[in-house]
Amino acid sequence: MLFLPGTEGRKGEGGLRTEGYFKHSYVKRECERESERPNTVTDTNTNTNTNANTSHLTSNNNSWYITDSDNKPIKPAPPEIQQKINQYTTNQSTINQLPLISIITVVFNGEEYLEETILSVINQTYPNVEYIIIDGGSTDGTVDIIKKYEHAIDYWVSEPDKGIYDAMNKGIKLLTGEWVNFMNAGDKLLYLDHLSLVNCKTTNTCYYVKETEKLKKKESLTKLYLTHNTPCHQSVFYLRKELELYDLNYPIIADFEQMTRVCSKSFKPVYTKHLIFSAEAGFSYENTKDKSWKNLKARNYIVKKNMGLFYFTLALLHSLRIKFKKILSNLWD
Structure with a gap:
């Protein structure tokens, strides 16, 4: 959604x-063909095209790809994203996932x-x-x-x-x-x-x-x-x-x-x-911080429902310890 x-x-x-802008996960992979490399980008200041695969964007024929839900590359990231990522990963050659x-x-x-x-x-x-x-x-x-x-x-x-x-x-x-x-x-x-x-x-x-x-x-x-x-x-x-x-x-x-x-x-x-x-x-x-018996009982029920009888027993013993300490404290007061 x-x-x-x-x-x-x-x-x-x-x-x-x-405004129509959406984000993705990215992974770095080696381009095997020239056609896989990012397209050229336009320099808005000079209105001329520059190669998106210049050294400040990519190196060693590596490019960043948008990934699917299984983290597999599906298509090259846009040139402006390539540039942003490479600025972040400068001097961090071990980074291959974002x-x-x-x-x-x-x-x-x-x-x-x-x-x-x-x-x-x-x-x-x-x-x-x-x-x-x-x-x-x-x-x-x-x-x-x-x-x-x-x-x-x-x-x-x-x-x-x-x-x-x-x-x-x-x-x-x-x-x-x-x-x-x-x-x-x-x-x-x-x-x-x-x-x-x-x-x-x-x-x-x-x-x-x-x-x-x-x-x-x-x-x-x-x-x-x-x-x-x-x-x-x-x-x-x-x-x-x-x-x-x-x-x-x-x-x-x-x-x-x-x-x-x-x-x-x-x-x-x-x-x-x-x-x-x-x-x-x-x-x-x-x-x-709520140590009331009502709250402890609700937590114990959740533990039993989602984690099983063994952990419920541990949680119950913890609750009884809290209850016992509270009784002793009241007696001393």
Whole structure:
């Protein structure tokens, strides 16, 4: 899906897609025939043609190709894209893949923090990022901030939704990248190391920093870790083919439910060199601090449903330990 269908209450939409500009993943391959090389480009300043295969664009008869969903080359990238990629890969001869990375920002009345989040994404040096912003119909200056940067946003829409996970589902339906990350209003993307993603074969987690705690932490996305904790969603880069829509039957812990589904597809944890800066502890993060029996019971049910009886038993024992410690604390008080 490239655009969301019109809905009542929509306040606007825009971005590069609405102007006919779409992004792809790219792979480098050797041109076997002259006809496979990119076409010539026009110098808009001199109105003359120049060869797109000159040294500043390609070398050693290598060209960048648009890939299909299986990462197989289908046709040469346009000359202007060839030039942009080769500028990025200068002195980095080992780079032969540039996967499209989708970053989704969900926001509602976030004018205080949104601009900082947008700048952290669009100022990355990696040249192949697809940026999507889903606004829940904000009534403050959020939309004005989005419009200020829509020249660097692939698609944005402002319309009512059913909550944060409904908005994130809209983003999932719209994305076309190989990798997906949710960087919501108030979060900052510090470093996007695409080489780490190229070497990953499954959804992975990364390092992140929390401003409020001045803490650098490595998250784990394993079944064992999920029996007693939840990684911040900002620290997870999902492989697109492993990501599913969030289950709206879990209005508070749908991100945890999503992670248990994804984690069940891979036993091996993967860490990357990404660095995420979480400027604000948002809705999802605050929920991880909820140790009420109701919340623990809901989490345990999800573990049993998606990860099986063994991990459910571990999660239950963890919940009972929390409950027992709380009882002892109340007795001492």
